[in-house]
Amino acid sequence: MDTTGKKRSNWRLVSLLVAGTGIALLVMANVHLVYVAVKSQPQCVPHAKHLDGTTAHRAARSAC
Numbered sequence: 001m002d003t004t005g006k007k008r009s010n011w012r013l014v015s016l017l018v019a020g021t022g023i024a025l026l027v028m029a030n031v032h033l034v035y036v037a038v039k040s041q042p043q044c045v046p047h048a049k050h051l052d053g054t055t056a057h058r059a060a061r062s063a064c
Helices: 004-039
Strands: none
Touching: none
C-alpha cells in the first residue's frame, strides 16, 4: 500500500491551513486598526494657543 500520496496530501492541507490562518489574522488586525482609527474621536482639550514660555507643548493647529 502506498502511503506517500496520503502523507503529501496531509502536509499540503496543513500548509494551506496555516498560511490561510496567518493571512486571515493579518487582515483582521488591519481591519481592526482602521476601524479604531475611524471611530475614535478624541475630545478637544485645552491647549496653549500661543507659545508664551509657560509650556513647551502646544497644538500645531486647533481642530476645535
